Amino acid sequence: MTCIAILGEYTPTFEPHIATKRAIAHSRSLLASEIEAHWISTQDINSSLFDTYAGIWIAPGSPYKNMDKMLWAICYARENKIPCLGTCGGFQHMVLEYARHVLGFQEAQSQENDPYASHLFISQLDCSLAGREMKLAFVEGSQIATIYNSLTAVEQYYCNFGVNPDYVAYLKSQSLRVTGSDSEGEVRVIELCDHPFFMGTLFVPQARSTSQTPHPVVTAFLKAALKVS
Template identity: 35%
Template sequence: MNPTRIALVGDRSTAVRAHERIPQIASGYDDVDLHWLPTADLVPAEATAFDGVWVVPGSPYADEDRVVDTIRAARSGGTPLLGTCGGYQHMVLEFARNVVGVAARHAESPVAGGGGDAPASTALITELACSLKGRSGQVDVVPGSRAAAALGEQSFERFHCSFGLTADDAAPLVAAGLVLSGTSPDGEPRVVELPGDAFWLGTAFQPELADAQPHPVVDAFVTAARERARRRLAEGLDVMAGR
């Protein structure tokens, strides 16, 4: 077994191109083991047992609440956390619900206790005015951010989403500490992160679809997971030695 254990949170499907690409990308790391975790079977508290949690594209998920609870467990436990496309959207939801304290919803999700789409007034992740499905676009990155360390101050990325966070809806989240570290040229959110030592990064784009692999964002995440694995193994050896 390889020492770096990464959980892939999502409902694996051959219809999702990113799901097909991730194992290919991971094969370039000889010290990484991937563990697919279907959302209906998630045990959120187990997130901290992994060296990294990657919430992958492919929403709506079979169990949105378990996904959000798993993201919360990873964030609270300092587990390196990467969310791409749908994963990014649900990282934003988790932060809004559990840090900001608002009853945030995804517009794809049914209203609790009823059917139909969530009213626009309660939806934080909404249908984009201009869909990014199958598109590529420029991302302007904030200097000095975690995103900038991976991407530089500007990158050109591939998207495959119709839903996202708008700049207006992001304002209360930013006030609570969320960092919009990457935006479109017109200022719409494309990358979010949290300050501090723990790796916590979400991208509206899909680094899985980049031609050149591993994508710098994925590489930064794997590096953070490796460091956690190193600490975990060192602590385990200390316990075994009676220290």
């Protein structure tokens, strides 16, 4: 049995969490697999996490109860090539992990967690994206474009925070790629090329998944986890 961990503070009435469970069921059915998904609170993450789980999904719903443990899990997945998907708040924390452990900004923070931090890689958006749908443009040849089999898509958002424009150049300076942006050119998708699946989306792909049309990002993530197990 292949298992993935959904890392975050599960709230049964929070629509992105409801959508996450649904989307996994949709893609699992499409793949005809017995893959299981277990929610794990960030305060319960420990060093044995990857003994059980073939992939991790960093869930929406930040701030998390234990940010340090969450960043450790993302770092471990990145360094050990374990499939990792982050959506909404998960995307934001993938950016923070990379900023701290690859770019060397040890104090990298989100304005949501610490508005007075010296290096705010994640800042409050000038215009909230909560409840909005926006068109995306993908970089040709990127993993995200391959997953969609398209250079454009329309997706739904639930967030009020995103990548601080002042730090975009730093994010692009190493192996991380910005492969998706909105009509205003803002960062909406990040990925690593030398990794089986390490992708963050500021949008919430699971919100548009249906039983008839499972979301391709969720399906691609589960496929990557199945290959690892």
